[in-house]
Amino acid sequence: xxxxEQNSGPLSVxxxxxxxxxxxxxxxxxxxxxxxRQYSGKSPELIMSIYSNGDKEDGRFTAQxxxxxxxxxxxxxxxxxxxxxxxLCAVNDEGAQKLVFGQGTRLTINx
Amino acid sequence: xxxxSQTPKYLVTQMGNDKSIxxxxxxxxxxxxxxxxxxxxxxxxxxxxxNKELIINETVPNRFSPKSPDKAHLNLHINSLxxxxxxxxxxxxxxxxxxxxxxxxxxxxxRLTVT
Numbered sequence: 040x041x042x043x044e045q046n047s048g049p050l051s052v053x054x055x056x057x058x059x060x061x062x063x064x065x066x067x068x069x070x071x072x073x074x075x076r077q078y079s080g081k082s083p084e085l086i087m088s089i090y091s092n093g094d095k096e097d098g099r100f101t102a103q104x105x106x107x108x109x110x111x112x113x114x115x116x117x118x119x120x121x122x123x124x125x126x127l128c129a130v131n132d133e134g135a136q137k138l139v140f141g142q143g144t145r146l147t148i149n150x
Numbered sequence: 151x152x153x154x155s156q157t158p159k160y161l162v163t164q165m166g167n168d169k170s171i172x173x174x175x176x177x178x179x180x181x182x183x184x185x186x187x188x189x190x191x192x193x194x195x196x197x198x199x200x201n202k203e204l205i206i207n208e209t210v211p212n213r214f215s216p217k218s219p220d221k222a223h224l225n226l227h228i229n230s231l232x233x234x235x236x237x238x239x240x241x242x243x244x245x246x247x248x249x250x251x252x253x254x255x256x257x258x259x260x261r262l263t264v265t
Contacts, residue, residue: 071252082240082256083193125191131252137183137206138252140193 041066043130045141054150058115062128062141065109071131072104072111077143078124087113118148153177154257156241162263163231170227171260173241181205182224183242183254184216193240199224228262236264 042065052058060074071090075083089095089102089111101114111130115122128141154175163169175182183206184196198206199218213229224241241257 073253077191082259085253085255088253127193129254135206136252137195137198138254142190142192 041069041130041132041135041139043128043139043141045126045128045144047142048145049147050144051147051149052118054118054120054148056118058118058122058146058148060113060115060126060128060144060146062111062113062130063109064111064128064130064139066130066132066139067106067109068133069130070133072102073129073131073138074100074102074111074113075127075129075140076124077127083127115146120148120150122146123148154241154243154255156239156257156260158260159258160261160263162265164265165231165233167231168227168229169231169262170225171239171241171262173224173226173257175222175241175243175255175257177243177245177255179243179255180221180246181244182218182221183244184224184226185240185242185256187238187240187259189237197224197226231262231264233264236262238262 044063074087077083087102089104095102099116103112125143125145127143129138181200183198187193197216202218215227218224238259242254244254
């Protein structure tokens with residue numbers, strides 16, 4: 040069974056600081072990696088995708104991928120209270136044509 | 151102009167009843183999915199359809215039956231509802247299947263409560 044692991048948190052970060060969310064995965068063949076944000080009572084919203092080793096930046100968000108270490112992370116710079124949500128890491132299971140989700144990390148930004 | 155829509159948003163029913171949830175997407179995507187999210191927020195795939203054909207059927211009780219009348223619609227029918235079926239059910243869709251790309255877009259969810 041292919042697995043995606045995240046620290047469930049809660050992760051508490053002061054406003055304005057950098058929030059760092061981490062994810063490890065078991066399938067070395069995975070090629071596509073995604074971060075979803077889910078506010079309480081709402082649906083998951085795609086915020087970042089990354090396919091190559093290294094960093095990918097989009098506004099205050101940076102996704103980092105290290106396939107050798109089977110590790111993907113999400114950095115949120117200048118954290119805002121509106122960033123408080125659960126962040127889900129998803130990894131593509133190429134063989135089964137599906138995404139495998141981690142259990143999510145609950146992030147709280149304290150004003 | 152909602153991209154992925156689901157009805158109903160809330161569903162409260164008694165054990166043993168049969169219920170359906172409907173999903174529609176107007177993104178022109180070929181692939182649609184049903185997910186179950188339990189109380190611990192774990193999101194698990196149940197089914198996927200690609201252009202009306204069943205692609206993924208995870209270990210789901212036979213009481214759950216998906217149906218895709220066309221590639222823009224994917225419905226979920228549940229027979230003989232049990233307490234353990236209480237969860238939020240999400241529909242999602244993704245662009246045509248291509249190697250390494252599976253960006254999925256989720257509907258608003260249907261919160262099912264079985265009493």
